[in-house]
Amino acid sequence: MAIKIALPKGRLLRKTAAMLQKAAWGLDEYHSNMGFYRPRSQKFPDVLMRVFHEKDIPIQIAMGNYDLGICCLDWIEELLVKYPSSDLVKVRDLLYGEGALYVAATSVPEDLRQNGAPVRIASEYPNLAEAFALRKRMSRFSIFPVWGAAEAYPPENADMVLISAKASAELAEYGMVPVSKMLDFSAFLIANRNRWETKNLDKLVTSICDTLPEVEKKAPVKDEVDSTEIKTRNRAGETAVDAVRLALPDGHQQQPTVNLLNRAGIGIDDYPSETGNRRPEINIDGVTVKVIRPQDMPLQVANGNFDLAITGWDWLTEHLDQFPSSPVKELLDLKSSKVRIVAVVSRELSVDNTGGLRQLIAEREEPFRVASEYVNIADKYARDNRLGHYRVIPTWGATEAFLPEDADLLIENTETGRTIARHNLKIIDTLFESTGCLIGNTDAVSAVKDRRIEALIKRLRAAVEDV
Template identity: 60%
Template sequence: MAETAKLLQRAGWELDDYHDKTRCYRLKSQKYPGIQIKIFQDKDIPVQVAIGNYDIGICGLDWTEELLARYPGSDLVKVKELGYGSGTIYAATARNGSATDVEGLIKSKGTVRIASEYPNLAESFAERLRLRRFSIYPLWGAAEVFPPESAEMVLLPGKDENELSAKGLVSIGKVLDYGACLIANKKSLKSKDMAEMLGSIIDKLPSAGECSVSKNNEKVSQTAGRHYIKEVEKDVVRLALPDGHQQSHVRRILDSVGIKIEDYPSATGNRRPTSSLDGVYIKVIRPQDMPLQVANGNFDLAITGRDWLSEHLEQFPSSPVREMLNLKYGRVRIVAVVSKDVAADDIDSLRQVCRRGHKSYRVASEYVNIADRYARENHLGMYRVIPTWGASEAFLPEDADLLIENTETGGTIARHNLKIIDTLFESTACLIGSTAGIYGSVKSERVASIVDRLKKAVGES
């Protein structure tokens, strides 16, 4: 962000409030008072430009390529690489995994599990490798902790191979070198005169470079040795704990029933804390990713939110994941939100507004499958769901018409001149498990014992 701010400063845009600590999403430019400028999460920007909400954008090339890998025919075009914010997406395996090079993965008999925040890039990479059978686990984050137990391969961003090495990973190929990139909507380029704005940015680039990044240079390291570790033993219970703001709650619950846990929350970003629980291994991952991981048997138990469990079950109704225990903290409501200016106070009146509008209704949400079902069941007509990655309240009213969002008090929503028109359901943190898990008696007892102790902690035994 700082580099982009400097660039736009040099370009003479004179933005009013663009810095790391800014609390507003909408910016004004003194030089171009007529244009609408908005701050988004990096990952949201290519989507917003591709669907035509914005004519141009500045974001990481990684997210641009991620979108183009799946939708080559979209209206998104790369205009110019801006020469800063560089990084590399590596394909990596665990240093102590069973296959530590490409040949090993190609020859492996079973399904190769690939976890990544970049599922589309991961898929095309796997296709180029001609992997015989693979599964992609899309992630919200924390890819580095997945191999070797929960995935054979990850695609993740990093500065260099040393950084991977510090995480216990070894690179098996570069997937993409990326940096900040100026992107544009194809139709806007054809129809609108944006020459002055585009020129003001490109003229002030530190060093001009065509937006050409070595996408296919998977330089395969031949030196990687082979080490084998024992698979996680079959009686060991695999428990996923959440990262982020949930950690203190979880810690409190564990403390209250005397489960000791070291380095959680971790100041150093350690994602493999140890505990006093016998025969249990713990990984710290994103709560959003947990239901899919439990469904696939990579974890036996996980602490996540009912919102993310519902989102998972909307997408995959036959998934074996179930809520095992309500942990009764982290209470939020999942609500439908519109701008205060919309003449609707409930979903029925919103439907009338939709009908009169005669245009595609844009529903933005982090919960795309919940949002899709809500729009479908309420007959919002021709709608489309726009995925977002946080700070969804910034999307209304310019870039979406309806938001499906979680809220604790409704304060943020009110502050952004928005209003709640419906509550979909209430969500709290919960313990989830799989109905498909077939355990031996030792493991069953261990799972039951953890569930019992947590029940005690929330007063349910």
């Protein structure tokens, strides 16, 4: 059987590509994040390769979908801390992609076990964050699993973060100090335990190991920060009680948001920010702005961390499918960034609708695999359409790479359908259309704040209708 290897996109791509070039693999299309997920090797023409988001790789290896994989130790530990008996072998430290995981805060708290109010920890690593909280014997804690931008949360929206950084000095850039260093990490070659025990992977492993320097890794340099170095950039002053806290999206949602604000006559400085500033100034009194991931906004509004947020209907739906009693609602349809949320299968599959899917599932032994970034929407879709014995595989992007080998159905968003067609996939169902929206909390706040929120909605509504 052909050997299967999972390669990372994102932060490790460039150095991994360089290493494989040194190993003379002769890859045809593994050099950019452009969305090509199936590189081929001249040296190993029989090896099947797929490119995944790094966070997905340990899971793919543990599940046995791939024999070998390359990803950083932080994502491996994020899996192993929760599922210690996963079938995953750490084969070799690849000595690049170094960094560390820190628990950080804007100031070192005197006692982590604040009895009373929960300690709020925002992190892309919720399992490691929970392990940290338990180990520190925090009696009450809330973990905010975020898609990114964790560094933007403290101190107002989280007491601590667990984030990766090259060194603790990087934390100072964010105006934070390390509370604890959890892990030093670098890229690792990993293998599925069962395949490692039974399959000949030696040619690939040798070819990778031959590229590595012979010297053993030096002990990490002691890495301490002098807390006086902390920049004050992110140290926002105390937010006034009646200030309206508005969350604006990062990423490709920024331009439509700026356009909307412009039409509403609302000025905003340094957004989108070239320097990564997540606290731009807005020229309305009594409104403060933070820039976070649109995926994370509904949860933050539900928790009262923000009063208003500009996100997508898709992420609001995802949130409400998970937490039906959440107090978040759409206040205004911004009618921008229109996408369709669709069900997608491989073009090779002779199925054109959900009825066909049900029939297909009834005839097969293995569970039906649904891959999606929208875990709860996908789960609800599978439930509502009675897809029988199914399994939802959470992904962190590049979901198209999962079909047809590693999933049977995708729940994806698409603007034009072109990406889907390019990957030899087809749409069999449209779940709903999603546009940008302004969301808020249904729980009442103060009268002053309510008035300010009303005024802001009014200006934005006028701008939307103006188009």
